[in-house]
Amino acid sequence: MKAPVDDRLAALRxxxxxxxxxxxxxxxLENNPRCTLRALLDASGSDKAAxxxxxxxxxxxGQSAFAFARGNAFEAMVKDNGCxxxxxxxxxxxxxxxxxxxxxxxxxxxxxGSNETRRDRTAEVLLQAAQGTGDGTLFDHPxxxxxxxxxxxFLEPDLVAFRIDGRFYIVxxxxxxxxxxxxxxxxxxxxxxxxxxYVIALRALLEEAGIGPEAVSDTVVxxxxxxxxxxxxxxxxxxxxxVSALTRQLAxxxxxxxLVDLLPEGLTFDLDIDKxxxxxxxxxxxxAEALEQVPATYRPDCLNHCEMAYYCRARAxxxxxxxxxxxxxxxxxxxxxxxTMALGLARGQxxxxxxxxxxxxALRHAARLRAELTGEVGxxx
Amino acid sequence: MSDPLDALEKSxxxxxxxxxxxxAAGDTERASELRAQLRRAERAWDALLDxxxxxxxxxxxxxxxxxxxxxxxxxxxxHVHRALMLLGTPAAPKLIVGVHEAFFPGELSASKLxxxxxxxxxxxxxxxxxxxxxxxxxxxxxxxxxxxxxxxxSTWTLEQRIIGPHSPRVDFLxxxxxxxxxxxxxxxxxxxxxxxEALRLLWxxxxxxxxxxxxxxxxxxxxxxxxxxxxxxxxxxxxxxxxDRAVRAEASRRARKSLSDDxxxxxxxxxxxxxxxxxx
Numbered sequence: 265m266k267a268p269v270d271d272r273l274a275a276l277r278x279x280x281x282x283x284x285x286x287x288x289x290x291x292x293l294e295n296n297p298r299c300t301l302r303a304l305l306d307a308s309g310s311d312k313a314a315x316x317x318x319x320x321x322x323x324x325x326g327q328s329a330f331a332f333a334r335g336n337a338f339e340a341m342v343k344d345n346g347c348x349x350x351x352x353x354x355x356x357x358x359x360x361x362x363x364x365x366x367x368x369x370x371x372x373x374x375x376x377g378s379n380e381t382r383r384d385r386t387a388e389v390l391l392q393a394a395q396g397t398g399d400g401t402l403f404d405h406p407x408x409x410x411x412x413x414x415x416x417x418f419l420e421p422d423l424v425a426f427r428i429d430g431r432f433y434i435v436x437x438x439x440x441x442x443x444x445x446x447x448x449x450x451x452x453x454x455x456x457x458x459x460x461x462y463v464i465a466l467r468a469l470l471e472e473a474g475i476g477p478e479a480v481s482d483t484v485v486x487x488x489x490x491x492x493x494x495x496x497x498x499x500x501x502x503x504x505x506x507v508s509a510l511t512r513q514l515a516x517x518x519x520x521x522x523l524v525d526l527l528p529e530g531l532t533f534d535l536d537i538d539k540x541x542x543x544x545x546x547x548x549x550x551x552a553e554a555l556e557q558v559p560a561t562y563r564p565d566c567l568n569h570c571e572m573a574y575y576c577r578a579r580a581x582x583x584x585x586x587x588x589x590x591x592x593x594x595x596x597x598x599x600x601x602x603x604t605m606a607l608g609l610a611r612g613q614x615x616x617x618x619x620x621x622x623x624x625x626a627l628r629h630a631a632r633l634r635a636e637l638t639g640e641v642g643x644x645x
Numbered sequence: 646m647s648d649p650l651d652a653l654e655k656s657x658x659x660x661x662x663x664x665x666x667x668x669a670a671g672d673t674e675r676a677s678e679l680r681a682q683l684r685r686a687e688r689a690w691d692a693l694l695d696x697x698x699x700x701x702x703x704x705x706x707x708x709x710x711x712x713x714x715x716x717x718x719x720x721x722x723x724h725v726h727r728a729l730m731l732l733g734t735p736a737a738p739k740l741i742v743g744v745h746e747a748f749f750p751g752e753l754s755a756s757k758l759x760x761x762x763x764x765x766x767x768x769x770x771x772x773x774x775x776x777x778x779x780x781x782x783x784x785x786x787x788x789x790x791x792x793x794x795x796x797x798x799s800t801w802t803l804e805q806r807i808i809g810p811h812s813p814r815v816d817f818l819x820x821x822x823x824x825x826x827x828x829x830x831x832x833x834x835x836x837x838x839x840x841x842e843a844l845r846l847l848w849x850x851x852x853x854x855x856x857x858x859x860x861x862x863x864x865x866x867x868x869x870x871x872x873x874x875x876x877x878x879x880x881x882x883x884x885x886x887x888x889d890r891a892v893r894a895e896a897s898r899r900a901r902k903s904l905s906d907d908x909x910x911x912x913x914x915x916x917x918x919x920x921x922x923x924x925x
Contacts, residue, residue, distance in 0.1 A: 345740060345820070346813025348853040355855075362855070362884045366810035374790035374913070399810055399888070 269521040270414065273308040276527075278534020282309035285417035290410075291457035292569055293513040294506055300523055301560035302570055307413055307520045310533050312571035318535055318544045319552050321574035331439075338439040339422060342487060342496050347402055350423070353487060353498040354402075354435070358427055364401040371405045379418045382407035390466070391473050393426045401426050408465035413517040421462040425485065431478075432470075434462045435485045435498075442488045442497055450568060452486065452501060459484040460506045464514065482507045531557060562587045599623055653690045654777060654800070660686060661733075668826065677830050687730070691723065721761055724753040725780055726798060733823050734816035735783035735795040735806060747843035748827055762796065766911050773907065781910040783808045786896040789904060791912030799910055803900055809892030811885045818885075821850040821857075821878040825871040832871070847874060854878050 289306045296302060305312050316323050342349045347367055354360050371377070373385045386406040392398030403424040410417045423435040436459050440451045463484070467477045482504045490497035531554055535544035544551075555575065562576035562585070570576075580587045584603040586594050599620055600606050608614035609624040610631040616624035660683040667676040728744040729736060736744070738758040745753045765780045783795035786809040797806040808816075828847050831839040839847075848869055851857040857877035859870060900909055908914075 344737065345850070345853075346815075346817040348817050348850070351814070352853045362881060363888075365814035365885060367813045368810055369792075374785065374788040375793075 269524050272524045272527075273304075273520075276304060276308040276531065276533055277310045278532050278536065280311055280314075280535060280537060282415075283311055284309065285410075285412045285415060287419050287458040287461045288569070290412065290417065290419075290461040290510070290514075291454065293517070294457050294460065294510040295569055296561060296563055296566060297509075297513050297516075299561040299566075299570075299576075301555070301558045301576070302572060303520065303523060304527075304558060305533065305572065307415075307517070308533070309415065311535075314535060314537075314544070315533055315551065315555075316571050316575050318546070318548055319555060319575050320548060321572075321578060323571045323574055335439045338489065338494070338496075339437045341494065342437055343404065343423075347404075349496050350402070350435075350437075350487065353496050354425055354485070357485060357498040357500065358425060358433060360401065360425070360427065364427070366399045367402045367404065368400045369404045370407065379407060383409045383418065387469055390424070390426075390432070390469065394430070394432070394470055394473070394475050394479055396430075408462060408469060410461070410465040410468060412514060413520055417465075419461055419465045421459070422487075424462075424466065432466060432480045433483070433485050434459045434466070434480075435487060437487045437496075440488060441491065442486075442499060443491050445499070447486075447488060447499075450565070454569060455486060456484055456501045456503045457506055457510070459501075460503050460510045463503065463507050464511060528557060564588070564590045597623060597627075653686055657683060657686050657690065658800070661730075668822075673829075676826070677833065680826075680830060687727070721753060721757045722765075722780065724749065724751055725758065725761065725796065726778060728753075729780075729796065729798050731823055731827055732820045734819045735792075735797045735808060735812075736816070736820065737794050738796065740820070741796060743842075743846050744824070747824075747840060747846045748831075758796070769907065769910065779910065781806070782912060784896070784900065784912050786810070786812075786892050789896065789900050789908075789913040803897035803909060804890075804893045807893045807896045807900070809889055809896065811889035811892065815882065815885050815889045817850070818854065818878040818882045821847075821854060822875050822882075824850060825874040825878070829871040829875075844869065847871065850874070851877075854881060856880070 285306065292302060292306065302312075305315070313323060346365075351360070351365060368389055370382060370386050370389070373381045376382075386403070386408065389398055389400055390403065390406065393400045393403075403426070405420055405422065406424050408419040408421065410419060421434050422437040425433045425435050427433065436455050438451065438455050440448055463480055463482055466480045470479050471477070482502070484501045484503045485498050486501050487496050487498045489495065533551065533554055534546065535551070536546040537543070538545050556579070560572070560576045560579060562573070562580040566573040566576060577588065586597060586601060586603060586606065589603075597606055600609070600623060605614065606627060609616055609620065610627040612628060614624075660679055664676050664679045664683060667673075667679060724745050725741055727749055728741045731744055731748060732740070738755045741758065742753055742755050745751075761780065762782065768776065769779050769781075777800075779799040780796050781799055782791035782793060783797050784790070784803075784807050785792050786807050789807075792808050795808065824843070824847050828839045828843050831843065851869060851874045854874065854877045857874045859873065904913055
């Protein structure tokens with residue numbers, strides 16, 4: 265008989281303080297749902313950055329101080345002077361009418377900045393707006409709340425805008441530029457995935473008051489610098505697919521117990537942090553052994569959003585896994601897991617199984633072509 | 646406080662009201678005449694105050710020279726006061742610095758402002774009313790708690806110092822009108838005209854007001870027309886003014902009833918939050 269899931273998750277985390285879910289770790293659910301290691305670390309609330317560092321793969325992760333300052337400065341600029349710049353762009357994109365300017369600051373409640381107070385206040389004013397009794401249009405830093413796998417998660421969108429026809433829009437303010445109507449797809453994607461978590465949390469809040477999900481638009485408003493200037497512009501980003509993907513992943517979180525059941529008894533990622541000098545006392549090798557018992561699914565874009573990425577990449581490389589080469593290569597070579605196997609089949613050193621025969625033929629053909637080409641180049645030189 | 650100062654303050658506020666009436670009536674000539682009078686009165690007031698101070702600070706003190714000296718604080722206060730008087734609305738430190746740089750000489754930095762806010766309350770509490778004015782924060786309309794980011798002047802009415810949901814926009818538009826007026830006056834005066842900083846400040850306001858920018862496609866910064874900005878800002882202001890005034894009036898009534906004198910200046914304590922909310 266194994267211990268209940270929560271206890272097992274607590275055991276995985278060990279003595280460290282629980283890290284609550286945030287928009288970022290929720291977004292990771294949608295980014296790489298297959299990864300067991302990340303799922304377990306997030307569900308148990310372990311400190312991934314500290315674990316990765318102790319395992320010998322410190323992540324250059326966490327924003328650079330400059331990027332952070334730049335992001336904050338841009339947001340402050342957009343919201344300066346009664347959200348003057350923001351109102352201009354929202355009037356353009358959301359077609360806000362002239363009277364829709366009411367601004368409510370939810371950064372704190374009368375000097376009280378605690379999550380719970382802000383959550384209650386946010387719920388109060390957003391519900392008033394939804395029921396047509398309040399007069400807010402712009403809600404600055406509301407505090408939303410979502411229960412994720414039995415754990416509470418506080419989520420703080422940059423801004424929620426409410427349009428007179430009764431719809432809420434999540435507004436994300438980001439400091440990467442939109443140049444000629446185009447922005448870096450990876451950045452946009454990570455911004456929208458974050459916004460998805462807000463959409464879901466806001467819908468959950470309204471649902472409690474009996475308001476349907478259509479009250480929250482699944483089109484996210486992205487506010488970012490225009491071209492090479494510092495002036496903001498806004499764009500709609502369709503987040504429908506990501507919202508439904510994340511909703512599905514959240515529902516599946518309940519099944520974390522299935523994952524936990526597969527783990528050997530007594531497994532823990534506890535770092536055994538020293539109370540005094542804040543250094544982990546657990547031997548690094550022991551931690552590495554523990555990590556190795558959990559399957560990880562590495563993908564190159566993990567480097568963008570997961571603290572464990574460098575560890576997983578090293579592990580995937582050591583196993584000569586095709587994961588390192590990214591999903592494009594992986595999909596091409598369906599049914600083959602490692603680089604060694606792919607090369608073996610290509611050189612004819614391995615005998616393909618029945619379902620590998622097609623792929624093996626393709627690989628051998630590719631190898632022949634390559635040999636011809638390199639031979640020719642070699643001959644010409 | 647001396648009597649001449651009192652008298653001057655009274656005339657300053659009378660002048661201000663007259664200017665507002667004149668500009669509301671569209672009488673720009675009379676308004677600018679009154680404004681010149683107001684500036685004279687304010688200068689006299691400044692001079693008197695300096696004379697009253699035992700250690701008058703030089704107009705441009707070296708910031709690091711004597712941080713401990715009380716006099717060194719004085720100019721920053723006055724700079725802020727002057728910028729706020731021009732705007733006529735609660736303003737964030739950044740905007741205060743912007744207005745100061747656009748229209749007034751001397752140095753004022755945002756970092757000075759943050760220490761200033763703390764000092765204001767301390768000074769008031771140690772001897773209330775010892776200074777002719779204080780620079781308290783604005784008050785939130787619902788909880789009447791201080792709004793950290795906005796600075797006001799204690800001589801303003803409570804209504805002016807309260808921030809309702811529409812107030813940020815109303816104050817933005819009012820500020821735009823005041824800045825446009827100041828730019829206009831500078832352009833009319835015999836001097837060098839408005840400074841580049843002033844034009845840039847006005848531009849930053851104008852781009853975010855519908856119809857405030859010149860129509861021509863080749864519109865350049867210099868083509869900005871202060872009168873057009875004023876007109877556009879007034880047009881939008883008309884839309885919000887009533888809603889905003891109602892909230893401010895209601896909140897200030899509540900504040901007068903439930904808050905003590907010093908709370909009316911520096912805001913209700915935050916522990917009162919739960920009580921106020923339970924009552925609501």
